[in-house]
Amino acid sequence: MSSICSVYSLPHTPSPKETPEEREPQMQRENDAKNISDKIDEMMGQERIERQKSRAEVNVLLLGQSESGKSTTLKQFQLLHTPFAFHTERIAWRAVIYLNLLRSVRRILDALSPERDVDDHEDESVEDSASVIIPSNDHPPSAISGTRVPNYDMYRQRLEPLVHWEERLTRLLTAPGEDEPTHLPLSWQESGTINGSFRLTPTMTGGNRPKSLKSAHFEEIEGWWEDPDDLVHALNACAPAMLDLWKDPCVRQRLEEKRLRLKESAGFYLNDIPRITAKKYIPTDADVLKARLKTIGVIEHSFHISSGTNRGVQWKIYDVGGARNQRHAWAPYFEVNAIIFLAPISAFDQVLTEDHRVNRLEDSLLLWKGVTSNKLLANVNIVLFLNKCDLLQDKLDAGVRLNHHMVSYGDRPNDYDSVSKYFRNKFGAIHQSVTPNKERELYIHLTAVTDTSRTVTIIADVRDIIIRGNLRSLRLV
Numbered sequence: 001m002s003s004i005c006s007v008y009s010l011p012h013t014p015s016p017k018e019t020p021e022e023r024e025p026q027m028q029r030e031n032d033a034k035n036i037s038d039k040i041d042e043m044m045g046q047e048r049i050e051r052q053k054s055r056a057e058v059n060v061l062l063l064g065q066s067e068s069g070k071s072t073t074l075k076q077f078q079l080l081h082t083p084f085a086f087h088t089e090r091i092a093w094r095a096v097i098y099l100n101l102l103r104s105v106r107r108i109l110d111a112l113s114p115e116r117d118v119d120d121h122e123d124e125s126v127e128d129s130a131s132v133i134i135p136s137n138d139h140p141p142s143a144i145s146g147t148r149v150p151n152y153d154m155y156r157q158r159l160e161p162l163v164h165w166e167e168r169l170t171r172l173l174t175a176p177g178e179d180e181p182t183h184l185p186l187s188w189q190e191s192g193t194i195n196g197s198f199r200l201t202p203t204m205t206g207g208n209r210p211k212s213l214k215s216a217h218f219e220e221i222e223g224w225w226e227d228p229d230d231l232v233h234a235l236n237a238c239a240p241a242m243l244d245l246w247k248d249p250c251v252r253q254r255l256e257e258k259r260l261r262l263k264e265s266a267g268f269y270l271n272d273i274p275r276i277t278a279k280k281y282i283p284t285d286a287d288v289l290k291a292r293l294k295t296i297g298v299i300e301h302s303f304h305i306s307s308g309t310n311r312g313v314q315w316k317i318y319d320v321g322g323a324r325n326q327r328h329a330w331a332p333y334f335e336v337n338a339i340i341f342l343a344p345i346s347a348f349d350q351v352l353t354e355d356h357r358v359n360r361l362e363d364s365l366l367l368w369k370g371v372t373s374n375k376l377l378a379n380v381n382i383v384l385f386l387n388k389c390d391l392l393q394d395k396l397d398a399g400v401r402l403n404h405h406m407v408s409y410g411d412r413p414n415d416y417d418s419v420s421k422y423f424r425n426k427f428g429a430i431h432q433s434v435t436p437n438k439e440r441e442l443y444i445h446l447t448a449v450t451d452t453s454r455t456v457t458i459i460a461d462v463r464d465i466i467i468r469g470n471l472r473s474l475r476l477v
């Protein structure tokens with residue numbers, strides 16, 4: 001490849017009047033210039049390789065639709081390679097986890113509401129696209145007829161205070177114009193003082209400071225439970241009502257009838273109410289991995305990874321927003337070494353939050369086609385994560401049939417092995433048919449990126465694949 005800085009200019013075009021004697025020295029001069037230019041090009045190329053070798057930088061872009069698991073994958077990288085930073089931040093995730101829990105509780109109450117039954121009947125559009133099953137032909141969701149929840153009014157009343165907290169937390173954690181949480185509390189100060197009487201984490205200054213500030217983990221601040229204004233007290237007081245609601249068989253029955261599968265929605269903590277609402281609750285790694293924040297724009301994270309004989313590689317991982325209105329920001333980051341593309345294959349019966357007319361899996365397939373056929377990405381290594389396999393397994397076990405949503409699946413068996421193999425082949429075949437680089441190898445993993453033990457080995461594999469691919473492209477192996 002010739003350097004764009006080459007000193008060698010266009011070859012000499014002999015003039016008709018030029019004699020062979022005149023032409024000879026000119027040609028000689030040109031040859032000399034070309035030799036020098038080639039030498040410079042070669043040196044520059046060598047330097048570039050050396051520079052890249054010594055910098056040994058790997059740039060990775062995470063791509064996929066919203067809620068595909070990009071940020072969760074990034075958290076797994078952080079947990080593995082910068083555990084100290086990951087742990088330092090986990091107290092701040094308390095706010096997000098509380099909000100995720102409150103949203104689940106509110107969704108249940110909304111779904112049980114008698115007024116909602118009427119609305120649903122008039123308008124079959126879905127409220128929470130990530131957690132609602134698209135009606136399949138044989139079993140439309142039951143709207144008006146169905147199980148009544150005799151204690152509904154009592155639950156509403158007991159849980160009334162939480163509506164107020166949900167609104168406040170939403171304001172604290174959500175960027176303007178967005179409808180779901182987008183960021184951690186911006187600072188200790190802000191999270192401690194928002195709206196006067198509302199606290200989440202103790203402020204570092206001020207008269208209302210908790211009496212016992214102690215540190216169990218370096219830089220973590222505990223003691224909020226001694227602050228009477230901390231939100232944990234409201235949650236703790238409502239915990240029995242939340243538990244009663246979630247354990248009520250009529251509630252479960254009604255949710256089933258309405259096909260509201262909360263377990264699939266982002267930030268599911270309903271099975272952990274007593275633990276999460278405990279006064280001294282500290283988020284675990286698994287809690288932080290499950291907590292949902294929508295990514296806006298592009299976020300860059302750096303790690304230094306050294307392992308075995310590897311003397312250390314600087315990694316930059318770019319996590320992008322996957323919602324449709326965020327995708328325009330992807331292209332400027334296409335000059336990376338590798339892409340990890342996430343397709344949540346459990347979502348075959350769900351629709352996009354931003355456009356309820358679009359099936360999530362169809363969207364993933366289209367995006368995949370766009371990425372793998374893109375000429376700018378022809379030399380970028382691609383690793384595909386067919387993600388949310390845990391949810392896929394649960395869904396198939398619960399009897400949801402893939403061929404009701406994807407006719408092309410035909411009458412193949414509706415079990416996990418057959419379905420995952422089908423998706424692997426389908427995504428693989430698209431890559432094979434549209435890639436501008438037929439030499440490119442595609443690496444496909446079946447993943448559940450919230451599961452650390454499953455993901456650790458996959459990440460190690462991916463790291464090796466990316467580093468090998470990177471070295472190959474630098475002509476080092």
Ligand SMILES: Nc1nc2c(ncn2[C@@H]2O[C@H](COP(=O)(O)OP(=O)(O)OP(=O)(O)O)[C@@H](O)[C@H]2O)c(=O)[nH]1
Pocket residue numbers: 064065066067068069070071072073265266267268289290291292293294295296320321322323387388389390391447448449450451
């Ligand atoms: N059960 C399960 N949940 C998952 C899995 N992967 C991600 N999630 C959850 O799905 C939700 C969305 O994941 P994110 O990582 O925030 O998705 P994202 O692709 O970054 O979404 P955007 O930022 O909107 O583009 C989170 O609550 C995750 O905990 C998985 O494999 N299994």
Ligand SMILES: [Mg+2]
Pocket residue numbers: 070071072293294295319320321322
């Ligand atoms: Mg994200």
